Amino acid sequence: MSTTSRITAAAVVAAVGIAALAGCGSSGGGSADSKTVTLVSHDSFRVSKSVLAAFEKESGYKVTMLKGGDAGKAVNQAVLSKGNPQGDVFFGIDNTLLSRGLDEGLFSPYQAKGLDKVPAGLQLDKGEHRVTPLDYGDICVNYDRGYFDRHKIAPPKTFDDLIKPRYKGLLVTENSATSSPGLAFQLGTIAKYGEKGWPDYWKKLKANGVEVVDGWDQAYNDRFSGSAAGKGKGDKPLVVSYASSPPAEVLGKKPAPKEAPTGVAAGTCFRQIEFGGLLKGAKNEKGGKALLDFLLSKEFQEDVPLQMFVNPARKDAEVPELFTKYGTTIDKPATLAPEKITKNREQWIKQWSSLVLK
Amino acid sequence: MAVPLAFFALFFAYPVVAIVGRGLKDGGQWQLSRFGAVLSDPDVVHVLWFTVWQAAASTGLTLLIALPGAYVFARFDFPGKQLLRAVVAVPFVLPTVVVGSAFLALVGRGGLLDDLWGVRLDTSVWAILLAHVFFNYAVVVRTVGGLWGQLDPRQEEAARVLGAGRFEAWRRVTLPALGPAVAAAALMVFLFTFTSFGVVQILGGPTFSTLEVEIYRQTADFLDLPTAAVLTMIQFAAVLGVLALHAWTVRRRESALRLVDASQTARRPRGRGQWALLWGTFAVIAVLLLVPLVVLVERSFAGPDGYGAVFYASLASAASADSTFAVAPLDALWNSLAYGAAATVIALVVGGLAAAALTLPRLRRGPSGRTPVVSRFVRGFDVLLMLPLGVSAVTVGFGFLITLDEPPLDLRASWWLVPLAQALVGVPFVVRTMLPVLRAVDSRLREAAAVLGASPWRVWREVDLPMVRRALLIAAGFAFAVSLGEFGATVFIARPDQPTLPVAVARLLGRAGELNYGQAMALSTILMVVCAAALLVLERLRPIDRSGEF
Numbered sequence: 030m031s032t033t034s035r036i037t038a039a040a041v042v043a044a045v046g047i048a049a050l051a052g053c054g055s056s057g058g059g060s061a062d063s064k065t066v067t068l069v070s071h072d073s074f075r076v077s078k079s080v081l082a083a084f085e086k087e088s089g090y091k092v093t094m095l096k097g098g099d100a101g102k103a104v105n106q107a108v109l110s111k112g113n114p115q116g117d118v119f120f121g122i123d124n125t126l127l128s129r130g131l132d133e134g135l136f137s138p139y140q141a142k143g144l145d146k147v148p149a150g151l152q153l154d155k156g157e158h159r160v161t162p163l164d165y166g167d168i169c170v171n172y173d174r175g176y177f178d179r180h181k182i183a184p185p186k187t188f189d190d191l192i193k194p195r196y197k198g199l200l201v202t203e204n205s206a207t208s209s210p211g212l213a214f215q216l217g218t219i220a221k222y223g224e225k226g227w228p229d230y231w232k233k234l235k236a237n238g239v240e241v242v243d244g245w246d247q248a249y250n251d252r253f254s255g256s257a258a259g260k261g262k263g264d265k266p267l268v269v270s271y272a273s274s275p276p277a278e279v280l281g282k283k284p285a286p287k288e289a290p291t292g293v294a295a296g297t298c299f300r301q302i303e304f305g306g307l308l309k310g311a312k313n314e315k316g317g318k319a320l321l322d323f324l325l326s327k328e329f330q331e332d333v334p335l336q337m338f339v340n341p342a343r344k345d346a347e348v349p350e351l352f353t354k355y356g357t358t359i360d361k362p363a364t365l366a367p368e369k370i371t372k373n374r375e376q377w378i379k380q381w382s383s384l385v386l387k
Numbered sequence: 388m389a390v391p392l393a394f395f396a397l398f399f400a401y402p403v404v405a406i407v408g409r410g411l412k413d414g415g416q417w418q419l420s421r422f423g424a425v426l427s428d429p430d431v432v433h434v435l436w437f438t439v440w441q442a443a444a445s446t447g448l449t450l451l452i453a454l455p456g457a458y459v460f461a462r463f464d465f466p467g468k469q470l471l472r473a474v475v476a477v478p479f480v481l482p483t484v485v486v487g488s489a490f491l492a493l494v495g496r497g498g499l500l501d502d503l504w505g506v507r508l509d510t511s512v513w514a515i516l517l518a519h520v521f522f523n524y525a526v527v528v529r530t531v532g533g534l535w536g537q538l539d540p541r542q543e544e545a546a547r548v549l550g551a552g553r554f555e556a557w558r559r560v561t562l563p564a565l566g567p568a569v570a571a572a573a574l575m576v577f578l579f580t581f582t583s584f585g586v587v588q589i590l591g592g593p594t595f596s597t598l599e600v601e602i603y604r605q606t607a608d609f610l611d612l613p614t615a616a617v618l619t620m621i622q623f624a625a626v627l628g629v630l631a632l633h634a635w636t637v638r639r640r641e642s643a644l645r646l647v648d649a650s651q652t653a654r655r656p657r658g659r660g661q662w663a664l665l666w667g668t669f670a671v672i673a674v675l676l677l678v679p680l681v682v683l684v685e686r687s688f689a690g691p692d693g694y695g696a697v698f699y700a701s702l703a704s705a706a707s708a709d710s711t712f713a714v715a716p717l718d719a720l721w722n723s724l725a726y727g728a729a730a731t732v733i734a735l736v737v738g739g740l741a742a743a744a745l746t747l748p749r750l751r752r753g754p755s756g757r758t759p760v761v762s763r764f765v766r767g768f769d770v771l772l773m774l775p776l777g778v779s780a781v782t783v784g785f786g787f788l789i790t791l792d793e794p795p796l797d798l799r800a801s802w803w804l805v806p807l808a809q810a811l812v813g814v815p816f817v818v819r820t821m822l823p824v825l826r827a828v829d830s831r832l833r834e835a836a837a838v839l840g841a842s843p844w845r846v847w848r849e850v851d852l853p854m855v856r857r858a859l860l861i862a863a864g865f866a867f868a869v870s871l872g873e874f875g876a877t878v879f880i881a882r883p884d885q886p887t888l889p890v891a892v893a894r895l896l897g898r899a900g901e902l903n904y905g906q907a908m909a910l911s912t913i914l915m916v917v918c919a920a921a922l923l924v925l926e927r928l929r930p931i932d933r934s935g936e937f
Contacts (some may be wrong), residue, residue, distance in 0.1 A: 257901030
């Protein structure tokens with residue numbers, strides 16, 4: 030009997046201790062005080078410390094950052110905590126997820142300063158301004174220049190090229206179900222061949238020996254022969270990656286090469302646009318608006334390329350030499366209406382899985 | 388009893404029930420028909436089958452390879468034993484991202500085996516099984532070996548004197564005593580492999596999927612909460628079944644053991660057979676555990692212009708780089724250690740109290756052999772504590788998100804969320820390591836002490852504590868190690884300005900370029916060294932024996 034009571038007593042003491050500790054450490058979600066503003070984003074969000082510090086100094090707000098996995102997971106977390114959001118501003122909902130966010134009513138309308146400098150083609154919520162376009166990037170097939178030079182074959186340029194016999198067994202892509210570049214590539218083919226025609230294209234691609242791996246990292250660093258990380262041991266000279274991957278390959282190389290070791294097949298691109306928005310129910314709405322203005326400001330926009338390897342949404346933001354010299358400008362990327370993507374996304378992925386993986 | 392219960396109710400049961408409830412409820416109505424719909428999907432059936440199959444195969448393979456190792460560590464004395472014991476535990480704490488990369492570098496395209504013999508095992512089931520053995524070798528060696536080293540060899544010798552053959556003596560004396568530990572280890576391994584996530588995702592390619600991977604996809608990628616909820620329930624049921632079975636075997640096997648100090652039972656190997664066993668174990672450890680780690684280290688030094696510390700240098704300079712991404716590796720290291728220490732303390736308090744509560748004399752089977760209701764409840768509680776191991780990190784993570792979001796418990800942005808989530812996984816280890824030893828303490832010793840006038844507190848201090856001290860240390864080591872390598876839950880809830888080492892590695896691996904890849908390998912190497920160092924310190928922390936007997 031007494032043993033029990035002793036243990037219970039000890040337990041109570043410990044419980045109080047834990048509760049006290051939890052008490053000291055806890056700071057609420059969102060920004061309870063008006064001097065802090067909280068940004069919710071995905072893992073890839075980056076900004077230079079100096080740029081952020083300048084904003085903090087100028088506006089008087091302190092910025093806290095919360096990240097929740099990749100883009101899809103971050104959006105899903107925002108959907109789950111709708112109405113009682115984790116922060117004030119969300120960064121990084123892209124056009125493949127946009128409709129879900131808008132249908133769920135995640136965002137309050139706000140027209141950020143400088144929106145007139147953003148091309149109309151990027152503004153997918155022009156009527157209501159619930160979200161603001163902040164950057165864009167293209168998912169394209171990358172090729173290993175060395176391989177095609179050695180074999181005296183011209184690298185592929187378009188979706189149609191990829192099913193030609195001369196490129197048999199050369200392409201590695203990612204699983205649509207588990208990888209966002211993989212899904213973007215599939216969406217590109219849907220945009221190109223239509224909702225009726227894409228399965229047929231994939232059947233041909235499969236017959237032409239396309240390999241599917243689960244994630245971008247494995248495809249690019251392990252399978253692709255053109256990535257420096259793979260030490261040229263990969264045996265696939267074609268990979269689904271980003272238009273900004275060639276500049277990334279050059280980064281840190283000394284002396285700087287004449288051209289990037291890899292190139293981009295410009296006719297295989299799908300454009301991803303990333304948006305930011307003021308979360309509905311934000312505790313610090315005023316700070317959130319200031320933060321959105323900052324995200325569209327020239328300072329932040331010019332910081333974007335080297336931080337996140339995407340292009341700024343603002344026309345007047347200068348892009349660093351690394352991009353202009355080694356990158357490829359994609360003039361006619363494939364696109365699909367966001368509501369169409371949201372409506373069919375799951376069914377397309379399922380269909381793709383049973384078609385390609387089985 | 389109250390603390391562990393409250394802890395689990397608040398940080399485990401409540402979030403998980405909430406997220407599952409959200410999936411299964413529709414306008415306040417439970418939609419149980421969804422079970423049928425999900426279960427009749429051939430894809431789901433296929434995933435289920437594969438999950439069970441690979442877990443069983445991995446467990447068998449691990450036991451087969453690791454049990455001789457457990458014996459070697461328990462009974463033999465050799466130079467460098469402490470170091471090696473720490474080394475074999477390193478794989479267990481490496482994040483799955485790192486292990487996946489290491490195995491790809493080894494058995495993948497253009498990997499080591501491919502260069503040597505043209506062997507490629509990636510996207511084959513063998514890579515998954517090998518990686519599972521790599522991970523869980525230490526689980527068996529530590530749980531089984533820890534107890535084996537404390538068994539009194541004189542009992543076996545006594546049997547031999549009484550005419551039993553060598554095997555007979557081992558079968559009748561040692562095996563029954565080891566039973567609970569082997570069962571506990573096998574169960575651990577089965578649970579880990581059953582809920583395996585990172586390994587399957589990286590090495591299995593898109594063709595192999597486990598239940599855990601499927602739950603993750605349905606939740607995080609599709610937000611299909613109904614399907615995820617059904618799958619979670621299935622996994623729950625399976626894990627519960629395994630745990631119940633385990634509890635039953637342990638109860639059947641429990642007997643009072645005479646535990647002696649491990650340092651007295653180990654001796655130098657004698658005879659050809661024993662030397663062969665020792666060297667065989669070394670060989671297994673070298674091939675299976677060291678080679679992947681060495682490949683990792685090799686890649687971290689393989690700079691663009693030959694070998695050098697280029698990537699390490701760039702890690703150091705990342706600290707001063709002008710980017711929010713560049714968290715200095717030292718900071719990430721510090722974060723990892725701080726989280727780990729906090730998680731270990733929480734896990735030890737909660738797990739220790741739970742283990743103590745579970746061995747209270749009042750709650751054991753009475754002399755009449757009838758089981759009181761209380762005891763039934765306690766046994767259920769025992770199983771309950773293990774459940775977090777069988778629930779996917781994403782379920783818990785999303786559960787946290789929708790439940791711990793209101794003051795006074797709005798922990799979503801709190802530093803404490805990470806150690807709490809990690810402790811959730813650490814507690815079962817503490818309980819599993821402590822229970823067999825605590826239960827094996829002969830209760831007559833306690834009674835004798837009580838008769839001689841010791842207070843209950845003093846009985847615990849003088850009788851139980853000396854016996855469980857070592858188990859406590861091992862438990863602490865495991866809890867700390869699990870926390871260091873924990874990735875699934877942390878990646879959901881860690882603040883970006885305070886990433887742990889595994890999270891930092893994953894971020895680097897997700898970006899193109901040789902520099903990022905090299906830095907990821909360098910960070911993994913640092914993580915490995917830190918884990919080894921932490922485990923080595925624990926090995927050294929042996930309590931000073933004040934009494935001759937223990």
